[in-house]
Amino acid sequence: MSTGSVQTVPRKRRGTELMLLLAALVVGVGAYVAAEVGYNGKIPDNVGTVAGGFAALALGAHVTVRLLAPYADPVLLSLVVMLNGVGLAMINRLDLDLTSGGSPAGPFAAQQLVWTAVGIGGFVAVLVIIRDHRRLQAYTYTLGLAAIVLLVLPLVPFLGKNINGAQIWIGVGPLSFQPGEVAKIFLVVFFAGYLVVKRDALALAGRRILGVDLPRGRDLGPILVAWLVSLGVLVFQRDLGSSLLFFGLFVVLLYVATERVGWIVVGSMLFGAGAWFGYLSFSHVQARVTGWLDPFSDADAFFQIQQSLYGLAFGGLLGTGLGQGDPTLTPFSYSDFIVPSLGEELGLAGLMAIVVAYALIVERALRVALLCRDAFGKLLATGLAVTFALQVFVVVGGVTRLIPLTGLTTPFLSYGGSSLVANWAIVAVLLRISHSTRRPSPSVAPLASDDATQVVKLR
Amino acid sequence: MNRPIRVLAVFCGVLFLALLLNATYVQFIDANDLNSTSGNRRVVDEEFARERGPILVGEDRVARSMSSEDEYDFQRIYRQSQLYSHLTGYYSYVYGRTDIEQTANPVLSGDDPRLFVNRVVDLLGNQQPVGGSVQLTIDPAAQRAAFDGLQSLPGSPRGAVVALDPSTGAVLSMVSTPSYNPNRLADHDFDAAAKAYKQLNSDDDQPLLDRSRANTWAPGSTFKLVTAAAALESGDYSPETKVPGGPALDLPQTEQDLTNDVTSCGSGDITLTVALAFSCNVSFGDIGLKLGNDALLEQAEAFGFNDDTYFDDLRTVPSTYPKDADGPFTAFSAIGQGDVAATPLQMAMVAAGIANDGDVMKPYVVDEVLSPDVELIERTEPEQFSEAVSSGVAAQLTEMMVTVVEDGTADDAAIPVVSVAGKTGTAERTEDLPPYAWFVSFAPADDPKVAVAVFVENPDVPRDQISGGGLAGPVAKSVMEAVIGS
Numbered sequence: 001m002s003t004g005s006v007q008t009v010p011r012k013r014r015g016t017e018l019m020l021l022l023a024a025l026v027v028g029v030g031a032y033v034a035a036e037v038g039y040n041g042k043i044p045d046n047v048g049t050v051a052g053g054f055a056a057l058a059l060g061a062h063v064t065v066r067l068l069a070p071y072a073d074p075v076l077l078s079l080v081v082m083l084n085g086v087g088l089a090m091i092n093r094l095d096l097d098l099t100s101g102g103s104p105a106g107p108f109a110a111q112q113l114v115w116t117a118v119g120i121g122g123f124v125a126v127l128v129i130i131r132d133h134r135r136l137q138a139y140t141y142t143l144g145l146a147a148i149v150l151l152v153l154p155l156v157p158f159l160g161k162n163i164n165g166a167q168i169w170i171g172v173g174p175l176s177f178q179p180g181e182v183a184k185i186f187l188v189v190f191f192a193g194y195l196v197v198k199r200d201a202l203a204l205a206g207r208r209i210l211g212v213d214l215p216r217g218r219d220l221g222p223i224l225v226a227w228l229v230s231l232g233v234l235v236f237q238r239d240l241g242s243s244l245l246f247f248g249l250f251v252v253l254l255y256v257a258t259e260r261v262g263w264i265v266v267g268s269m270l271f272g273a274g275a276w277f278g279y280l281s282f283s284h285v286q287a288r289v290t291g292w293l294d295p296f297s298d299a300d301a302f303f304q305i306q307q308s309l310y311g312l313a314f315g316g317l318l319g320t321g322l323g324q325g326d327p328t329l330t331p332f333s334y335s336d337f338i339v340p341s342l343g344e345e346l347g348l349a350g351l352m353a354i355v356v357a358y359a360l361i362v363e364r365a366l367r368v369a370l371l372c373r374d375a376f377g378k379l380l381a382t383g384l385a386v387t388f389a390l391q392v393f394v395v396v397g398g399v400t401r402l403i404p405l406t407g408l409t410t411p412f413l414s415y416g417g418s419s420l421v422a423n424w425a426i427v428a429v430l431l432r433i434s435h436s437t438r439r440p441s442p443s444v445a446p447l448a449s450d451d452a453t454q455v456v457k458l459r
Numbered sequence: 460m461n462r463p464i465r466v467l468a469v470f471c472g473v474l475f476l477a478l479l480l481n482a483t484y485v486q487f488i489d490a491n492d493l494n495s496t497s498g499n500r501r502v503v504d505e506e507f508a509r510e511r512g513p514i515l516v517g518e519d520r521v522a523r524s525m526s527s528e529d530e531y532d533f534q535r536i537y538r539q540s541q542l543y544s545h546l547t548g549y550y551s552y553v554y555g556r557t558d559i560e561q562t563a564n565p566v567l568s569g570d571d572p573r574l575f576v577n578r579v580v581d582l583l584g585n586q587q588p589v590g591g592s593v594q595l596t597i598d599p600a601a602q603r604a605a606f607d608g609l610q611s612l613p614g615s616p617r618g619a620v621v622a623l624d625p626s627t628g629a630v631l632s633m634v635s636t637p638s639y640n641p642n643r644l645a646d647h648d649f650d651a652a653a654k655a656y657k658q659l660n661s662d663d664d665q666p667l668l669d670r671s672r673a674n675t676w677a678p679g680s681t682f683k684l685v686t687a688a689a690a691l692e693s694g695d696y697s698p699e700t701k702v703p704g705g706p707a708l709d710l711p712q713t714e715q716d717l718t719n720d721v722t723s724c725g726s727g728d729i730t731l732t733v734a735l736a737f738s739c740n741v742s743f744g745d746i747g748l749k750l751g752n753d754a755l756l757e758q759a760e761a762f763g764f765n766d767d768t769y770f771d772d773l774r775t776v777p778s779t780y781p782k783d784a785d786g787p788f789t790a791f792s793a794i795g796q797g798d799v800a801a802t803p804l805q806m807a808m809v810a811a812g813i814a815n816d817g818d819v820m821k822p823y824v825v826d827e828v829l830s831p832d833v834e835l836i837e838r839t840e841p842e843q844f845s846e847a848v849s850s851g852v853a854a855q856l857t858e859m860m861v862t863v864v865e866d867g868t869a870d871d872a873a874i875p876v877v878s879v880a881g882k883t884g885t886a887e888r889t890e891d892l893p894p895y896a897w898f899v900s901f902a903p904a905d906d907p908k909v910a911v912a913v914f915v916e917n918p919d920v921p922r923d924q925i926s927g928g929g930l931a932g933p934v935a936k937s938v939m940e941a942v943i944g945s
Binding site: 255401 | 460461464472475483487498501502
């Protein structure tokens with residue numbers, strides 16, 4: 001395995017991270033104040049507390065990175081803090097509308113702030129506990145099993161909760177949690193650990209059709225299992241988005257691990273078959289497709305996507321300004337549809353900035369994968385990047401009518417604790433891999449380093 | 460593994476590029492279409508909360524926006540609402556816009572491209588956009604005279620009045636009774652507005668219907684002006700030409716006869732002038748049969764029948780003349796019965812065309828468009844719709860119509876000192892329904908300033924006393940006096 005053509009420079013760049021982080025805080029806190037001013041015409045009383053609290057959390061994350069992963073990528077944390085901050089500001093702004101409109105939903109901002117704290121706590125915990133990402137490989141099958149258990153949990157009677165038609169929640173007392181969000185990370189670890197071991201066998205070429213080496217028939221077992229599990233998620237949990245995410249993730253990792261385009265071909269065919277099956281069997285899938293092709297054919301059935309498009313169009317190029325649009329006309333403006341809410345008030349310009357921020361996160365994560373020196377870390381980082389990319393594409397593409405609507409949370413922006421905690425954990429793992437990648441080569445490190453604990457030999 | 464990761468990096472880049480392009484499509488390219496989709500509440504709310512420009516009649520702002528304390532910031536107020544309701548229309552959150560509020564909406568709301576500079580200034584100055592205003596051509600005195608005239612008829616019947624300036628086509632008055640109060644529909648208390656709307660719609664008198672332009676009725680004898688015009692235009696007739704009088708006309712292909720309502724039509728032949736003065740059905744039925752349906756159709760269409768394009772400012776239904784009503788039907792058409800149906804606006808255009816040397820002008824009611832700073836943005840230029848008859852024929856018709864008022868059926872419309880040209884109409888319906896009473900006229904006959912059509916749908920007087928001259932004539936007279944006096 002080569003280390004790629006990019007030469008890594010052993011610089012910590014923590015100062016850069018701090019500057020970017022301060023800029024991100026200005027954006028987040030600025031959005032919070034601007035939305036209150038736009039809505040009420042006055043600066044909120046608690047601006048000091050909120051800004052201070054959020055800044056303390058972000059700086060806490062920064063200090064942790066400085067101490068535990070000093071060579072990690074300097075851009076990721078600030079991007080994530082910015083998105084988290086903008087999300088909080090928007091949720092707070094939507095609360096103003098929801099409470100004044102007497103909506104039974106909300107307020108959400110305070111809870112979201114608590115979840116942010118929990119998420120950053122989890123971020124710190126991951127960096128503290130996982131000192132070397134390669135150790136995760138030892139838990140490949142344990143985490144794989146845990147992922148399955150987490151996915152099945154919502155189907156357990158009395159524990160599972162059906163919210164808005166999807167059986168993907170568990171409830172303990174007043175708390176609800178989406179175990180699928182955590183299962184997502186476990187699955188990435190499982191896929192990476194599994195494929196690292198099996199990739200040589202799976203890379204063997206079978207029949208060659210149209211210049212593409214297709215896999216051997218006997219090797220189709222794993223992908224068929226992944227396919228069936230994804231269909232299971234669709235059938236039993238009625239969760240189109242997660243089903244698509246899990247399967248897409250597996251196929252992409254299979255391709256990266258084996259370098260065989262044939263797996264993409266097989267995966268696409270299975271996806272096509274699954275999509276066709278889903279379309280024929282489920283009225284809610286059919287409704288999604290109709291709502292995508294012709295959202296104005298039924299004012300009631302496709303109300304949400306219509307309102308989303310109206311909101312985006314109403315925002316136009318520069319937006320109405322924070323606090324001055326009407327985003328709560330769209331149901332779930334604070335969760336699944338937070339991107340149109342932002343597009344309405346920040347305009348195309350703001351929406352583009354957000355999409356570009358996501359793109360930067362994904363490309364930085366893939367860069368981590370490129371530079372990583374061990375196969376497991378490569379697959380892990382790739383998997384996390386792809387999870388992120390697919391999720392953003394599916395949810396943003398869905399609410400802007402690029403593709404049919406599927407329910408997935410918007411990472412860091414939309415209201416929801418499970419998603420926030422899971423995504424902060426993903427960033428922590430990425431920073432961990434990035435740190436081990438960018439730090440000075442172990443060969444020049446003192447002998448007393450933790451080399452002794454390495455389970456994978458470095459070349 | 461790096462090659463697939465690089466491929467993946469490009470692939471993810473493509474995904475995000477697709478998101479950006481799609482967002483550009485929705486928020487920029489398709490945004491105008493989405494914003495103008497009906498039922499888009501954001502746009503409705505935003506426009507509803509704007510300071511809309513006023514609708515002006517003379518110096519009066521008959522519709523204007525006032526600051527309100529609720530979430531929509533501005534409340535639309537209609538003054539003298541009964542008088543102007545069918546012109547202004549209403550601007551309701553729930554029921555949308557009608558009439559001038561609808562047709563002049565771009566100006567009133569401030570979205571009109573001609574107000575673009577104002578919008579940019581508003582934007583830079585962080586001001587809410589304000590709409591421009593429209594000045595109507597309505598003469599307040601004529602409007603009042605028309606409304607009061609109809610209201611003062613026995614039983615306050617349903618009816619309509621249209622007065623035009625014959626030389627320009629400007630609408631001087633346009634009234635329909637019963638009227639309604641648009642303030643009740645524009646109410647920000649949506650439940651109250653819904654109640655009012657329901658009540659107005661269930662009213663048998665249909666107060667929301669503008670009878671001056673949104674429905675057609677048999678024009679009866681007033682249509683004889685068109686028949687007379689066709690006759691004179693044909694060259695076969697002059698005002699002195701003898702036409703059959705007498706009590707009855709034998710209709711071809713039927714057992715039916717066409718009869719006269721009055722005894723003044725003599726027993727033998729009479730002149731065309733006398734036939735018009737006493738509105739002799741027998742004479743005009745005979746003329747219709749001789750000219751043929753195509754000639755009448757051509758003449759009717761020259762005045763605007765079968766056309767719905769001549770009035771841009773308000774929604775209008777076309778008046779109709781049947782295209783293939785040959786034989787005995789032509790005789791009925793020639794006296795404004797059968798399948799002939801006209802709006803009062805159309806009959807006013809017939810009178811105005813004759814008054815204006817045979818040239819029919821396109822009617823218009825929006826005189827000026829003004830910016831929020833009351834700068835003139837556009838003034839409507841009068842436009843000719845058609846040359847319905849030659850000026851010679853127009854002069855002959857005018858003279859015949861003066862005879863109608865001086866010696867014939869329309870002495871109720873005579874104004875001292877001023878010579879008035881007019882024509883009555885009483886359109887028969889079934890035995891148990893009262894006939895429609897019509898009157899069309901213009902004055903002064905030698906230099907016409909105003910052409911009027913008055914229509915009464917359900918005269919509340921004994922059947923034998925219903926006549927266009929007696930009922931509708933005095934209303935027309937007061938409208939003409941109001942215009943000439945001012």
